[in-house]
Amino acid sequence: xxxxxxxxxxxxxxxxxxxxxxxxxxxxxxxxxxxxxxxxxxxxxxxxxxxxxxxxxxxxxxxxxxxxxxxxxxxxxxxxxxxxxxxxxxxxxxxxxxxxxxxxxxxxxxxxxxxxxxxxxxxxxxxxxxxxxxxxxxxxxxxxxxxxxxxxxxxxxxxxxxxxxxxxxxxxxxxxxxxxxxxxxxxxxxxxxxxxxxxxxxxxxxxxxxxxxxxxxxxxxxxxxxxxxxxxxxxxxxxxxxxxxxxxxxxxxxxxxxxxxxxxxxxxxxxxxxxxxxxxxxxxxxxxxxxxxxxxxxxxxxxxxxxxxxxxxxxxxxxxxxxxxxxxxxxxxxxxxxxxxxxxxxxxxxxxxxxxxxxxxxxxxxxxxxxxxxxxxxxxxxxxxxxxxxxxxxxxxxxxxxxxxxx
Numbered sequence: 001x002x003x004x005x006x007x008x009x010x011x012x013x014x015x016x017x018x019x020x021x022x023x024x025x026x027x028x029x030x031x032x033x034x035x036x037x038x039x040x041x042x043x044x045x046x047x048x049x050x051x052x053x054x055x056x057x058x059x060x061x062x063x064x065x066x067x068x069x070x071x072x073x074x075x076x077x078x079x080x081x082x083x084x085x086x087x088x089x090x091x092x093x094x095x096x097x098x099x100x101x102x103x104x105x106x107x108x109x110x111x112x113x114x115x116x117x118x119x120x121x122x123x124x125x126x127x128x129x130x131x132x133x134x135x136x137x138x139x140x141x142x143x144x145x146x147x148x149x150x151x152x153x154x155x156x157x158x159x160x161x162x163x164x165x166x167x168x169x170x171x172x173x174x175x176x177x178x179x180x181x182x183x184x185x186x187x188x189x190x191x192x193x194x195x196x197x198x199x200x201x202x203x204x205x206x207x208x209x210x211x212x213x214x215x216x217x218x219x220x221x222x223x224x225x226x227x228x229x230x231x232x233x234x235x236x237x238x239x240x241x242x243x244x245x246x247x248x249x250x251x252x253x254x255x256x257x258x259x260x261x262x263x264x265x266x267x268x269x270x271x272x273x274x275x276x277x278x279x280x281x282x283x284x285x286x287x288x289x290x291x292x293x294x295x296x297x298x299x300x301x302x303x304x305x306x307x308x309x310x311x312x313x314x315x316x317x318x319x320x321x322x323x324x325x326x327x328x329x330x331x332x333x334x335x336x337x338x339x340x341x342x343x344x345x346x347x348x349x350x351x352x353x354x355x356x357x358x359x360x361x362x363x364x365x366x367x368x369x370x371x372x373x374x375x376x377x378x379x380x381x382x383x384x385x386x387x388x389x390x391x392x393x394x395x396x397x398x399x400x401x402x403x404x405x406x407x
Contacts, residue, residue, distance in 0.1 A: 014052070015048075015049070015052055015053060015054040016052060016053050016054065016404075016405060017053075017054045017056060018048075018053055018054070018055050018056065018092040018093070018404040018405075018407070019055075019056045019058065019090065019091045019092050020044070020055055020056070020057055020058070020091055020092060020093050020094070020095055020400075020404070021057075021058045021059075021060065021087050021088050021091045021093070021094045021095070021121070022037070022040065022057050022058070022059045022060065022094075022095045023060045023078070023094060023095065023096045023097075023101075023114065023117045023118070024036065024037060024060070024096070024097055024098065024099055024101060025062075025099055025101065026059055026060065026061045026062065026067060026078075027059075027061030027062035027063035027064065027066060027067050027075070027078070028062050028063070029063075029066075029268075029269060029299055030267070030268045031266075031267040031268060031269075031299075031301050031304045031320065032099075032185075032267050032268070032301075032318055032319060032320030032321075033099055034070075034299070034301045035185045035188055035301035035302075035304070035305070035320055035324070036097075036098045036099050036183070036184055036185055036320075037059065037067075037071070038071065038188060038301050038302065039098075039184040039185045039186075039187055039188040039393075040095070040097075040098065040131060040184050040397070041057060041071060041073065042187070042188065042189065043184060043187055043393070043394050043396075043397035044057065044397050044400070044401070046394075046397070047394060047397040047398045047400075047401045048397075048401045048404075050398070050401070051398070051401040051402055051404075051405045052405060053401050053404050053405045055401065055404065056074075057073045057074070058073070058074045058075065058076060058087045058091065059071070059073055059074070059075040059076075060075070060076060060077075060078035060084060060087070060117070061075040061076070061077065061078055062077070062078055062079070064076055064077050066299075070299060070300070084117065084120070085120065085124075088117075088120060088121050088124055088126055089124055091121075091126060092126070092127075092404060092407060093121070093126050093127040093128065093129060093155070093400075093403075093404060093407070094117070094118065094121035094126055094127070094128045094129070095128075095129045095130075095131050095400065096114060096117065096118050096128060096129070096130050096131065096133065096154075097130055097131035097132055097133040097158075098131050098132040098133055098134075098160065098183060098184050099133065099134065100133070100134040100135075100340060101114040101133055102114060102115070102133060102135050102136070102138070102147055103134075103135070103136050103137055103138060104137070104138055104139055104140050104143060105137050105139075105338070108140065111138070111140075111143045111146060111147065112143075112146065115146040115147060115149075115150045118130075118150040118154070119149070119150055122150065122153050122154075127154075127155035127156075127403065127407065128150065128153070128154040128155060128156075129154065129155055129156045129396070129399075129400045129403070130151065130154050130156065130157040130158055130159070131158060131184065131396045131397075131400070132158050132159065132160045132181050132182070132183055132184050132393075132396055133158070133159050133160065133164065134159065134160050134161065134164055134183075134340050134343075135147070135159055135164035135165075135167050135168055136163070136164060136167045136339070137339065138167065138171075144171045144172075147168070147171055147173075148168075148171045148172045148173055151168060151171075151173045151177075152172075152173055152174075152177070155403055156179075156396070156399055156400060156403060157173070157177050157178050157179065158178070158179040158180070158181045158395070158396045158399075159178060159179070159180055159181070160180075160181060160182060160183045161180065161340070161343040161344070161347070162180055162343075163339065163343050164180075164343075165178045165180050179395065179396070179399075181392055181393065181395050181396055182347070182389040182390075182392050182393040183319075183320075183323050183344070183393065184393055184396070184397075185320055185323045185324065185327065185393075186323060186326065186327050186389045186390050186392075186393040187327075187390060187393035187394050188301070188302065188305055188324075188327065189302070190302065190305055190306055190309060190328075191300070191302040191303065191305075191306055226261075227259050227260055227261040227289075227290070227291065228258075228259070228260050228261065228312045228313075228372040229260075229261045229263055229310065229311050229312045229313075230254070230260055230261065230262055230263070230311065230312065230313050230314070230315060230368060230372065231263055231265050231307070231308055231311035231313070231314040231315070231316075231321070231325070231330070232251065232262055232263065232264045232265065232276070232279075232314075232315050232316075233264075233265045233266075233267055233272070233314065233315070233316040233317055233318045233321030234247055234264070234272065234275050234276060234279060234317045234318075234335075235267070235268065235271065235272050235275055235317050235318055235337070236271060236274070236275045236278075237317075237337045237356050238356055241278070242356075243335075243337070243356035243357075243359075244275055244278060244279050244282075245282065246354070246358075246359040246361075247279055247315075247317075247335065247359065248279045248282040248283055249359075249361045250354070250359050250360075250361045250364035250365065251279070251283060251292075251315070251364075252282075252283045252284050252286070252361070253361035253362060253364065253365040254364065254365040254368050254369070255283065255286040255287070255290035255292070256285075256286060256287050256290070257365050257369070258289075258290075258369060258372075259289035259290055260290045260368075260372065261290070261291050261292075261293075262283075262290065262291065262292040262293070263292075263293055263294075263295055263307075263311070264276035264277075264279070264280065264292070264293070264294040264295065265295050265304065265307055265308065265321060266294065266295070267304065267318045267320060267321055268318070272318070273294065276294050277294065280292050280294065295307050304324065305324050305327070305328070308321065308324040308325055308328055308330060309324075309328040309330065311325070311330050312330075312331070312371075312372055312375055313330065313331040313332065313333070313368060313371040313372050313375065314330050314331070314332045314333070315332075315333045315335065315353075315364075315368065316332055316333070316334055316335065317334075317335040317337060317341075319338075319340050319341060319344060322334050322341070322344055322345070323344065326344075326348060326382075326386055326389065327386070327390065329379045329382075329383070329386060330375075331371035331375050331378035331379070332350070332371075333352075333353040333364070333367055333368060333371065334350065334352045334353060335352060335353060335354050335355065335356070335359065336352035336354070336355045336356070337355070337356045347385065347389065348382055348385050348386070348389075349381075349382065349385060350382075353367050
């Protein structure tokens with residue numbers, strides 16, 4: 001299998017070679033986190049080539065064999081200390097990120113683990129590069145010194161929003177050491193197959209030519225049969241399911257008010273697929289005009305990106321569903337379950353359409369109809385902000401390549 005550096009190795013013998021370990025929540029088949037990894041790998045390869053550096057990644061993964069097969073890179077098991085120590089000792093540095101690694105909302109183990117890996121690299125005198133991390137929430141104050149210590153000893157620190165930078169500042173990390181950059185997934189390219197024309201584009205003859213459906217993707221209907229396509233990315237959050245019930249009511253209100261095709265996009269399998277099916281079962285009678293279905297895009301995050309690019313608008317609860325939509329200029333409505341959703345939407349000048357505590361069905365249907373009826377208006381309004389986020393998403397890779405070249 002061709003690796004992500006093969007093309008650069010051929011005929012590029014003058015490139016300096018640098019081996020870098022990448023630490024994150026990888027190898028768990030979560031589309032958002034895998035998209036982060038793939039985006040980082042792409043950016044390191046391209047920016048390294050510009051700086052005359054061939055960066056050879058070693059990924060700490062929960063499933064090393066799968067990670068190697070998926071990305072063509074070396075991987076070792078993230079929970080085997082001996083393997084991790086050997087990988088870091090044989091490297092030229094450690095990248096920590098991206099994603100929401102340093103938070104305790106999902107439990108008390110994440111922060112000690114990820115800061116522990118960073119501390120180990122620093123103990124072995126390897127430079128540590130923090131790559132577009134989302135910091136927080138951190139509710140256990142005893143974890144602040146763990147984060148402050150490794151951040152202040154890192155060679156480069158970047159976070160994906162101003163709120164993360166402010167939180168690090170309150171912990172004692174000098175603000176002049178912190179770069180605020182977009183999530184790396186803003187720079188993820190589409191796979192070679194181009195997106196099919198969106199429903200609105202088909203009617204006017206605009207948009208890309210139709211490409212074959214990728215494996216696992218449903219074939220598009222003929223242009224005359226197309227309904228406006230709303231992508232839906234949901235996850236289970238409240239234990240009582242009230243948030244998903246509200247989402248079902250909102251989607252049902254939209255689907256009964258107009259003809260629309262609802263396509264559920266599970267970013268984390270199997271949990272998101274289960275949540276999507278639960279909501280689909282509660283949509284009720286859609287009146288015979290609207291339809292609902294679920295996608296099965298497989299493990300490759302670029303195939304999910306392709307799915308999102310085909311939507312006329314997206315209703316997203318998963319952060320990376322919203323980031324995918326922004327990167328492809330797909331109008332979006334965000335449902336907030338975590339501050340990171342609000343923070344990303346804010347960078348585009350948007351606010352959530354609702355939260356896991358409240359979502360008005362009629363207001364949602366009206367807001368979604370505005371996007372479906374006038375997607376170009378939304379794109380015109382947000383074009384400059386999206387372009388800036390895309391450009392800045394490569395900044396960490398560029399800075400890391402420069403520092404590796406100088407090492």
